Amino acid sequence: MRSEDIARLAGVSRSTVSRVINNYSNVPEETRQRVLKVIEEHHYEPNTSARVLAGKGTDTIGLFVVSTAERPEVNRIYDNSYFARFVDAVTDHANAKGSYVLIHTVYSPEDFLRVKQAFLQKRIDGGVIVGSGRDPQMVSELAELQAPIVLIDYDIAEIIGSRLNKNRLAVVNSMDYEGTMAVMEHLIGLGHREIGILAGRLDTYSGRERFKAYEMALQHHGLPMREDFILQGQFLKEKAYAEAERLARSDKLPTALFCANDDMAISALQAFTRHGIRVPEDISLAGYDDVPSASLLSPGLTTVRLPIYEMARAAVESISRMQQKKSGSSFETVSFPAEFIQRGSCRSIGP
Template sequence: MVRIIDVAKKANVSTATVSRVLTNSGTVKKETTDKVLEAIESLNYQPNLLARQLRRLETKTILVVVPDITNTFFSKVLRGVEEVANQNGYQVLLGDANNSIEHESGYLNILRQKKADGMILLTANVDAQIVEELASQYPVVLACEYTEGSNIPTVSIDNISSARKATEHLINLGHKRIGHISGPFNSVLGRDRLKGFQQAMAQHCLPVESFLVQEGDFSFESGFNLMLKLLALDRTPTAIFAANDEMAIGAIKAVKSKGLKVPDDVSVVGFDDIKFASIYEPALTTIGQPSFDIGKKAMELLIRLINHDELDKDQYILEDRLIIRDSCKESL
């Protein structure tokens, strides 16, 4: 087996120089670096990464916890995380909380047991105090979801403003009787997107009747079932703002199941811009989140925390955009 001392002899340098080249640390002349890399290649040297990590108490692994792996929105976020992680020599361990506080809490132990160097939470269901205590001892970043009043570094969009924008699009098309299929009221995303809906309606002096707001769980099934409830009303809404695309697509399916058409009979707006939103018929008008950039930024912040670098600020708000497609039309 080829050892680091064999590489040093071949390149006529010290083992410390070889180590600096391998870890890209310290200043090594380009000529010397080239010699070392040539020796590594010719000898087919495989560095003992595990031993080095043990010496430094590193795992070169980070944990990303998602609320529900079946929600396709998170795939782009994870790709952003992976890109930055790979560039910096980190592996990504994925944890699916399956919308369970117990599962999510269990993943926190991976960090406590030092089986990962840091954690990115794409869900914020666990008690805020527990997460705060964890973040005071280990590198933790929140992305997509957030905890109100927290000092944990967070990357997200402004969900209230985005929901207001989605609702105002329907209002500008002349809709007055607008329903909202919300996320869970116990989630910050559910509450904030409901708040944005309510703000837009209030600003345009439009009433929000309680039965026009139905609490969903971000799933296709809840969008379908809750839309059926709204369609059973004596006066059905002419437009729906759903708090995510999966529920919006479920709502469209429910409209079609009753022999009605979107947008001719009901206009629908979603949230997230998952890939299926542009493929579905009709193509879904939605709020596009910069999901890939959210993942990249979250991983960049986590690396800074792992390296004990100072952060410029705790909260990073990225820009969303309203994507207008075929699922809305002017109210008659």
């Protein structure tokens, strides 16, 4: 069934059918109703490819999850609490406002080609990129696409300082520095002076911010920063487990360990438990993100809630806003506050 069939059945031209579909005002109510009736009766839906080819939007936003560090042979985004939640949140917001979401994950250069293709082949009206990390090459290639793009968790300074095309580009972050600061102040307030960190990927904006805040907090309070208390977990569960295990086997434990995300904190907890180190009795533990499991552990994990839902909403809204304004170079940026969440995994240590 094509618009031509509808036109014939309703006794009008294809032009008129198109006008009622696209809500043109200059169609008499009587005609509109007649056409609408035929459309309904035949469950007619206009072919999207034809509409897009004729100049309409796709009503689809792309969502691209970049995770080049993981091993492609294993489960891909599957099992990564952080990414999975972004996918869900973006989908929810986009669907709620009537857009479809086109998803592709990126684990390899070929995968990245697929995201560029999604734009170049005009499959989407704009795209949200999660996890571009510190890949200026990737970001500049995306910016050249000239399509509405939202980067989630990306260093704004890097964009401002670059020769990047900032036209129709937006960045959505959360306040990782402040969030981490809250954890550190909490720990220090509880009397901890030997605080370690299980750091995330430092080629990631959030990874760097969380690390910086850790350093700053120690420095601010005149606390020592010990090399052996700095573990590189790279936001990966296995890596974090190995690092925590290494710490567990060493002769000296910090009294508290801040983990740059919950997945790593949970891995650390498992490693500690396996080595007979109790949380929080022997070591206090804090995470970041507030994944669903965080509240289920015993003790509950003290952490920071990452405002994923709000960030996803901002990203989706940003895309449609940028899509509206064809002209001018808009460069939006938002940063959402994160909420410190105190549970039982950190204890007070007396003097």
